[in-house]
Amino acid sequence: MNANSKRMVLLRQGLLAVGLLVLVMPAVAAAQEAATEGYLPTIVKQSWSFAGPFGKFDKAQLQRGYKVYKEVCANCHSMKFVAFRNLSDEGGPGFTEDQVKTLAAGYKVQDGPNDAGDMFDRPGKPSDHFPSPFANEKAARAANGGGLPPDMSVLAKARSDEKRFPQWLFNAVLQYQEYGPDYIYNLITSYGKEPPVGVTCPTGNYNPAFIGTTPCLAMPQPIQDGSVTYDDGTKPTIDNYARDVSAFLMWTAEPKLEERKETGLKVIIFLIVLASLLYFTKRRVWSNVAH
Amino acid sequence: MQGHSTYTPGTAFERWLDRRLPIVGLVHSSFVSFPTPKNLNYFWTFGAILSAMLVWQILTGIMLAMHYTPNDALAFASVEHIMRDVNYGWLLRYGHANGASMFFIAVYVHMFRGLYYGSYKEPREVLWLLGMIIFLLMMATGFMGYVLPWGQMSFWGATVITSLFGAIPVVGQSIVTWLWGGFSVGDPTLNRFFSLHYLLPFMIAGVVVLHVWALHVVGQNNPTGVEPKSTEDTVPFTPYATLKDIFATSVFFVFFAWFIFYIPNYLGDPDNYVEANRLATPAHIVPEWYFLPFYAILRSIPDKLGGVICMFGAIVMLFAVPWLDTSKVRSANYRPLYRWFFWILVIVAIGLGWLGAQEPKDWYVFISRLLTAYYFIHFLVILPLLGLIETPKPLPPSISEAVLAKTGQQAHA
Numbered sequence: 227m228n229a230n231s232k233r234m235v236l237l238r239q240g241l242l243a244v245g246l247l248v249l250v251m252p253a254v255a256a257a258q259e260a261a262t263e264g265y266l267p268t269i270v271k272q273s274w275s276f277a278g279p280f281g282k283f284d285k286a287q288l289q290r291g292y293k294v295y296k297e298v299c300a301n302c303h304s305m306k307f308v309a310f311r312n313l314s315d316e317g318g319p320g321f322t323e324d325q326v327k328t329l330a331a332g333y334k335v336q337d338g339p340n341d342a343g344d345m346f347d348r349p350g351k352p353s354d355h356f357p358s359p360f361a362n363e364k365a366a367r368a369a370n371g372g373g374l375p376p377d378m379s380v381l382a383k384a385r386s387d388e389k390r391f392p393q394w395l396f397n398a399v400l401q402y403q404e405y406g407p408d409y410i411y412n413l414i415t416s417y418g419k420e421p422p423v424g425v426t427c428p429t430g431n432y433n434p435a436f437i438g439t440t441p442c443l444a445m446p447q448p449i450q451d452g453s454v455t456y457d458d459g460t461k462p463t464i465d466n467y468a469r470d471v472s473a474f475l476m477w478t479a480e481p482k483l484e485e486r487k488e489t490g491l492k493v494i495i496f497l498i499v500l501a502s503l504l505y506f507t508k509r510r511v512w513s514n515v516a517h
Numbered sequence: 518m519q520g521h522s523t524y525t526p527g528t529a530f531e532r533w534l535d536r537r538l539p540i541v542g543l544v545h546s547s548f549v550s551f552p553t554p555k556n557l558n559y560f561w562t563f564g565a566i567l568s569a570m571l572v573w574q575i576l577t578g579i580m581l582a583m584h585y586t587p588n589d590a591l592a593f594a595s596v597e598h599i600m601r602d603v604n605y606g607w608l609l610r611y612g613h614a615n616g617a618s619m620f621f622i623a624v625y626v627h628m629f630r631g632l633y634y635g636s637y638k639e640p641r642e643v644l645w646l647l648g649m650i651i652f653l654l655m656m657a658t659g660f661m662g663y664v665l666p667w668g669q670m671s672f673w674g675a676t677v678i679t680s681l682f683g684a685i686p687v688v689g690q691s692i693v694t695w696l697w698g699g700f701s702v703g704d705p706t707l708n709r710f711f712s713l714h715y716l717l718p719f720m721i722a723g724v725v726v727l728h729v730w731a732l733h734v735v736g737q738n739n740p741t742g743v744e745p746k747s748t749e750d751t752v753p754f755t756p757y758a759t760l761k762d763i764f765a766t767s768v769f770f771v772f773f774a775w776f777i778f779y780i781p782n783y784l785g786d787p788d789n790y791v792e793a794n795r796l797a798t799p800a801h802i803v804p805e806w807y808f809l810p811f812y813a814i815l816r817s818i819p820d821k822l823g824g825v826i827c828m829f830g831a832i833v834m835l836f837a838v839p840w841l842d843t844s845k846v847r848s849a850n851y852r853p854l855y856r857w858f859f860w861i862l863v864i865v866a867i868g869l870g871w872l873g874a875q876e877p878k879d880w881y882v883f884i885s886r887l888l889t890a891y892y893f894i895h896f897l898v899i900l901p902l903l904g905l906i907e908t909p910k911p912l913p914p915s916i917s918e919a920v921l922a923k924t925g926q927q928a929h930a
């Protein structure tokens with residue numbers, strides 16, 4: 227047997243191995259389904275302006291999302307890693323620095339101690355971080371029926387529907403990284419649904435999108451149609467609120483998303499050109515050697 | 518290093534230096550004139566890819582350490598500070614986190630390459646042992662690095678894995694307390710893990726030097742497994758291997774860049790964006806993907822101590838592979854039976870990896886046990902027996918003749 231047919235054998239074996247894997251895939255997926263008895267959240271994927279290799283945030287959407295956060299979610303949820311100044315950062319909601327100054331001054335921020343040793347409140351400055359609605363975890367739980375509203379800074383990266391086989395393989399190729407906003411959108415829009423027979427929530431509220439062991443979470447429906455006034459003509463519906471605040475939370479979790487994707491495109495094009503040039507150089511050099 | 522150096526010091530300074538420290542000659546004989554089998558395929562470029570990844574991890578790691586705070590109250594926030602306020606901090610962090618995964622992808626390809634082509638056989642046993650030491654150090658480094666961002670998976674992963682030492686009879690619990698520096702994973706644990714995570718990569722670099730030294734004493738194996746017989750069979754490392762390695766590394770970095778820039782959190786666990794909380798155990802504690810096959814082995818054994826022994830045994834056993842394989846033929850291309858068992862092992866390893874990520878319920882446990890048993894049987898029974906019963910195919914007389922048979926042209930080096 228010569229080396230060429232040996233290479234073929236190697237190739238055939240490799241293909242066979244892959245083939246076997248592909249064959250067992252449906253079986254594995256089915257078995258996986260069978261093994262997870264009980265509750266599975268229902269999360270429907272949405273389309274987002276920031277998805278994909280050229281994705282960018284929609285500035286108007288982020289500004290609306292900020293308004294929803296500020297007027298509704300901020301009553302319970304903190305966002306401690308985000309500073310007011312970030313709102314005017316490149317790749318963000320695109321507020322001007324003056325707008326940020328005014329907007330920060332609308333918050334009361336605790337400072338101190340002063341020369342007398344006392345803590346005092348003062349208007350916020352752009353360099354301040356968003357103040358938290360509760361003094362501490364105990365206070366937050368006490369006000370929310372025992373539930374703790376999680377900090378929202380990176381919440382959009384902290385929840386994901388279980389990555390199922392073989393879906394996660396396709397997720398890598400399709401660059402699916404929007405599981406966070408998909409989840410938050412579904413969570414906010416899935417209140418008020420009729421639970422299936424036999425499912426009750428002795429504590430908490432029924433929500434079939436909730437990622438947990440049961441479809442019951444401590445957060446009551448946070449927002450209704452018309453709760454927040456939009457100034458740009460967008461319809462004030464739960465659906466729009468949920469979409470906008472989810473996009474805003476993706477930005478708070480991933481403020482450098484645009485810079486990352488833009489840099490990535492340049493780096494990948496550079497690497498592909500480099501690799502091509504190297505390939506032809508390598509071929510040239512090896513052309514006088516049988517190998 | 519084998520007297521094949523063709524280096525002659527040119528300038529007066531080089532001659533002066535060569536009589537005092539012949540370092541230029543050393544580099545020349547190791548990376549320029551070093552004879553490389555001319556029939557190597559792209560699986561042989563993963564050594565270079567690994568070296569590039571090690572340099573990448575050390576560089577990004579040092580820069581991260583300039584902004585990171587190893588304190589249980591501040592660590593999570595300092596990582597967010599890197600992501601938000603440090604210039605290109607997101608690139609450093611995503612580059613380092615995904616870099617660890619790329620490092621392991623490369624090392625697994627490198628090791629399976631060794632298993633397929635019998636690169637561990639005489640006279641390359643020490644080369645293999647040094648590789649295994651690197652692999653162990655890499656696992657320790659990866660494990661401790663994952664604890665540093667101090668998310669939920671950091672904390673609970675560290676708790677689960679360090680608690681394994683508690684299975685040791687009598688002294689187990691004292692060892693665990695000693696490892697933790699307290700009665701649970703906490704600030705002292707985080708501090709020592711940071712210190713060691715900084716130290717170990719430099720130890721890896723040291724063992725890589727030994728690994729490359731051993732390689733250059735015995736020379737590279739090749740797809741035929743037949744040693745080079747004459748200068749016809751080899752080409753000088755530079756420019757031939759150098760160019761091929763750089764080309765392959767740049768292709769690997771395209772793959773790597775896809776992860777950094779487009780799916781940076783794909784290989785991570787969302788729970789690690791929740792700050793560590795000792796009062797809330799996550800529903801599902803999973804280690805990083807590259808530990809999953811070993812984690813599956815651990816969980817497949819009903820007894821804690823037994824599980825720990827099997828898990829570490831699964832790794833330690835690999836040290837003995839040069840002596841477990843009784844076949845004199847290196848390359849699986851000429852081993853009609855071993856070839857099949859090799860691919861079955863690959864599938865079993867992937868299967869174990871998948872099972873390691875599932876909840877240990879019902880039939881998962883059963884399949885895990887089956888695959889775990891097979892994994893051990895492969896190395897302890899099949900590998901020794903195959904060499905005795907298999908009739909290998911005839912080996913080509915030399916690399917050049919194998920190449921000739923393939924290309925049908927006049928081979929000349």
Ligand code: HEM
Nearest residue numbers: 561563564565567568628631636645648649651652737738
């Ligand atoms: C930091 C990790 C590592 C680095 C940087 C590294 C680097 C290298 C380099 C540069 C080579 C020569 C090029 C090649 O043949 O691919 C090599 C060869 C080799 N390595 Fe590694 N290595 C690492 C880990 C390992 C591990 C974990 C093993 C397996 C136990 C291993 C086993 C081998 C063997 C057997 C060879 C000789 C291959 C042959 O010539 O066929 N290495 N390594």
